[in-house]
Amino acid sequence: MLTARRDHVVVTGAAGFIGSHLAEALVDRGHEVVGVDAFRGHYPAADKWSNLSGLLGRPGFELHRLDLATAEVGPLLAGAAAVFHLAARPGVRTSFGPGFSGYLQDNVLATQRLLEGCVRARVPRLVVSSSSSVYGDAPSYPVTEESRTRPVSPYGVTKLAAEHLCQAYAGLAGPSMAVAILRYFTVYGPRQRPDMGFRRFIEAAMAGRPLVVYGDGGQTREFTYVDDVVRASLLAMTAPVEMEAVNIGGGRRVSLDEALELIGEATGRRLVVERRPPLPGDARHTGADGTRGEALLGYRPETGLAAGLAAQVAWVSERQRAATG
Numbered sequence: 001m002l003t004a005r006r007d008h009v010v011v012t013g014a015a016g017f018i019g020s021h022l023a024e025a026l027v028d029r030g031h032e033v034v035g036v037d038a039f040r041g042h043y044p045a046a047d048k049w050s051n052l053s054g055l056l057g058r059p060g061f062e063l064h065r066l067d068l069a070t071a072e073v074g075p076l077l078a079g080a081a082a083v084f085h086l087a088a089r090p091g092v093r094t095s096f097g098p099g100f101s102g103y104l105q106d107n108v109l110a111t112q113r114l115l116e117g118c119v120r121a122r123v124p125r126l127v128v129s130s131s132s133s134v135y136g137d138a139p140s141y142p143v144t145e146e147s148r149t150r151p152v153s154p155y156g157v158t159k160l161a162a163e164h165l166c167q168a169y170a171g172l173a174g175p176s177m178a179v180a181i182l183r184y185f186t187v188y189g190p191r192q193r194p195d196m197g198f199r200r201f202i203e204a205a206m207a208g209r210p211l212v213v214y215g216d217g218g219q220t221r222e223f224t225y226v227d228d229v230v231r232a233s234l235l236a237m238t239a240p241v242e243m244e245a246v247n248i249g250g251g252r253r254v255s256l257d258e259a260l261e262l263i264g265e266a267t268g269r270r271l272v273v274e275r276r277p278p279l280p281g282d283a284r285h286t287g288a289d290g291t292r293g294e295a296l297l298g299y300r301p302e303t304g305l306a307a308g309l310a311a312q313v314a315w316v317s318e319r320q321r322a323a324t325g
Contacts, residue, residue: 009237010080012036012068012114013087017191018129018184020051021230022084027060029234034076038067040106042089043193050319051191068110077121082237085114086129088159091195092281095155107158108165115169118177125178126166127236130245132185132222132286134160141253141287142222145183145245153281163245170243178243180236180297182229185249185288189226189308190315198223198309201260202316205267210274217257217275220285224250225303225311235297244296249288250308251301262306266313 009026013019014035026033035055039045055061064076068087077083089095089106111128118126133156134149151157163181170179192199204211232248264271293299303311 008032008034008080010034010036010076010083012083012085013129014055014063015039015048015052016086017051017193018187018226018229019084019086020055020191021226022086022233023061024054025230025234027055027058031060033061034080035061035063036066036068036073036076036087037063038087038106039065040089042091042094043195047194068114069105073114073117074121077117077123080121080123082125082127083114083118083123084127084129084233085111088129088162090155090193092133092153092155093279095153095158096280100154103154103158107155108161111162112165115165119169119173122176124176125237126180127233128162128166128179128181130163130181130183131156131159132183132247132249132288133283134163134183135283135286137283138285141285142249142289143247143287144289145247145292152283155281167243175242178241180239180241181245182232182236182248183245183288184229185222185224185247185286187224187226187229189312191226192312198259198263198312199316201263202267202313205263205269205271206316206320208269210272211260212274212276213256213260214276214282215256215278217260217273218255219278219282220253220255220287221259222249222251222253222287223259223305223308224248224301225308228301228303231302232293232297232299235299239297241296244292246293246296246299247288247290248293248299249290249301250303250305251290253285253287254305259305259309262309263313266306266309
């Protein structure tokens with residue numbers, strides 16, 4: 001029987017936006033981190049290598065470039081005290097159409113194969129990244145973990161399917177594997193993917209370009225700063241869970257127009273907004289009930305939207321300075 005070492009953990013999607021922050025936090029806390037990433041082409045590989053700049057060559061971190069849907073992951077999982085599964089194909093809008101097969105491979109098949117490996121390796125703790133997209137357009141807000149799940153995008157469908165796979169394999173493993181599914185609500189901050197709204201808006205504002213906004217600006221989101229998400233993940237590592245889904249939100253709903261006003265303040269620019277019709281797959285509102293997260297994990301968001309946006313603007317500015325020498 002394999003014995004889990006307290007300091008050995010695995011992070012899938014370690015070169016991504018959230019995964020790189022989490023891997024750094026784990027190394028900082030003395031864990032030996034095995035990072036896994038497939039370096040898929042949904043955003044530039046240069047961004048992912050940049051995300052890893054604080055980890056590569058650091059004692060306590062090793063990177064494996066492999067595809068969870070096809071590679072043998074058993075040796076990486078042997079002896080792990082916890083596995084953090086963040087690897088996924090992101091993006092609501094691009095999940096429609098012929099690209100859906102990639103979502104099936106990266107979000108469903110990859111998760112199923114990882115779960116098989118976790119059960120065989122007797123991994124005692126699995127923390128899985130999910131999304132508020134599983135709720136779709138809820139009839140009321142804030143949503144609790146017991147609210148109806150009815151995704152309005154193929155992406156959301158694959159994230160919900162991954163959750164159901166986790167439930168099935170938790171049942172197979174029994175009490176030997178605790179599973180925490182964290183439903184993130186619109187994460188933002190430094191290293192945000194280039195296709196995501198806040199990064200696009202900030203870069204456009206700083207370049208003096210119009211901001212392309214889909215919808216009337218009245219849609220609301222619960223924006224969650226990346227450091228809060230990382231802290232929730234760390235708390236889930238030791239929380240008293242068997243098989244639980246937990247909302248991880250930022251503390252309050254904010255309209256897109258209010259967020260744009262804060263971006264204008266943070267960048268010091270007058271924004272020019274170009275409005276276009278809403279796109280398929282975008283829920284009109286999101287909002288998290290955080291009761292279970294506080295009770296089960298001890299999680300409460302700590303970073304307000306204004307402070308978080310200021311940090312993201314500072315990061316974008318630093319990237320631009322580095323690029324121009």
